[in-house]
Amino acid sequence: MQLKLTYNRRKTHTVEVGNICLGSDYPIRVQTMANTSTNDIDASVEQARRCIEAGAELLRYTTQGMREVESLREIHEQVLTSVPLVADVHFQADVADAAAQVVEKVRINPGNYIDPARKFQHIDYSNTEYRQELQRLRERFTRLLDICKEYHTAIRLGVNHGSLSDRIMSRYGDTPAGMVESVMEFLRVAEDEHFPNIVISIKASNTRVMVETVRLLVKEMRHEKMDYPLHLGVTEAGEGEDGRIKSAVGIGALLADGIGDTVRVSLSEAPEHEIPVARDLVDYFTDPDSTRYDGSVVAEVLDNIGGNAEVRYSSMEDNWELFCLQAAAESGRLLWDYKATELTLVNPNFSESKLNFLSKDILQAARVRMYKTEYISCPGCGRTLFDLEKTIQEVKAATQHLNGLKIGIMGCIVNGPGEMADADYGYVGAGRERVSLYRGKECVLKNIPQEEAVEQLLKLIEQDKQQS
């Protein structure tokens, strides 16, 4: 069956972020996040300039406390452009209040806005206690909304699969429904307070979970007559070709649905590298002159003998990087929606073996099959405690033979353990050149010197293998 490739964008209301608009018929905005220390003003401004030159339309900064809010004020003054700045706030509602008076948009995480850091504990709330928690959320969030109204600041409600609160987890489990409800709790308050200037993101490193959850959120919003714009991204996607393919599989599936008003491709690389990838993905779906619509791209689903469906993607694109992105962006959705387990890529410009490797990489990025070690690495930010790119290369070199294993490499202990999601093992920054090693969610070696960490990680994996 040959599929008709169309693009019908989901209708949303407009959100104003400084002097740009998101949603509705406005272009899909591409954005990135700085990985400098926010308090290093010179480095942050330099990096901002590089990102803007690459085409970034919004720039986000880690905002751990009041000192970072003041630094943002300075960065804001020095980045004399029309690009709005976004403060990324976790755990501290007061910091969000302060940042909302300085920058154009504040990202808060519903998983830790009023709830404490996750301890992976089950909490039994009675219905009355749960209602009391919601009331506490309402009161606190309304204060932020009032400030945002006064300063014309937008909000992003940014849920991450790995940082759902123990409260939500205890009631809804680690499920798409739990992630969606954690957003809806905030949106209901915003609706009551007549505050429309909100964008929503739900991210996960598992592309399948991310797409399923965002689709569910769209359905739920429609059900409650809400039409907030959406920010798309696959979190902890990693770096290099794998990171690009994983991002394209998740983001592409939603763009193909017509969902998405702003995009961030999270790579464990310099943030300016993220922009062209996001731009290429957006253009592939939204530009009427894109190869997707000129008849040279064919997407088919075939029913093979034995009942397992096969996706076939054919294209004449002669740029390998673009072809990788486009094939991944189109195929993931088809693999899931048609329950296909095979993927064939056809392109006369590239060798069969190259195409076969790419199809395996896409199947793995879509979590349809595992062929090699899976790396879940954060993009790095002002909290990162080691040289992320170098560390990733070291861990990869030592573990790439461990087919099927999922290894998290996370820059900090604050968000790392939660956000490495379903990794089997985790290598997490614990302090300057100190690392903690995790087996699943359990910290098994705390605060060890970084130079010993790779060896200890291999030892741990080997011990576990012998005991299993």
Ligand code: SF4
């Ligand atoms: S895990 Fe920590 S260092 Fe990495 S991006 Fe998240 S907050 Fe930043």
